[in-house]
Amino acid sequence: MRSAQYNPLEMTSGATDLINDAATAKISGEEERYSNTDLPVFAANVDGAMEVVSLLQPYLQHKAPSLLTQINNRHAAIGQQLAKYQASPGYDDTGYVEYSTVLDQQRRQLSASVNALAESLSQLSVNVS
Secondary structure, three states, X not given: OOOOOOOHHHHHHHHHHHHHXXXXXXXXXXXXXXXXXXXXXXXXXXXXXXXXXXXXXXXXXXXXXXXXXHHHHHHHHHHHHHHOOEOOOOHHHOOEOOHHHOOHHHHHHHHHHHHHHHHHHOOHHHHHO
């Protein structure tokens, strides 16, 4: 994997897709309707998107430092929200509470944070082209 070459535009598109998926399918609870394990899946989508940001960080620090700061701040906000739902060992050993216990208002807060990050990530492709 380390020696493979990737197109930065495809990477940024993939990161945006992961966050958009988290904002739509994961927040609603529909994807994991029966397992109630949406939170670790949600966190994995965010982590995957941020891995792309991490790989592009040297370039972004030079080309779009304010965007990088905004992305990192919005990611931190999601992390703070997700921390509220961490549990040990958690529901079904996921490290998180059962998603059905997350209230609609809390889901809306998560959704707003994810949408803010998605908006920032959508600007990546402009900055790496």
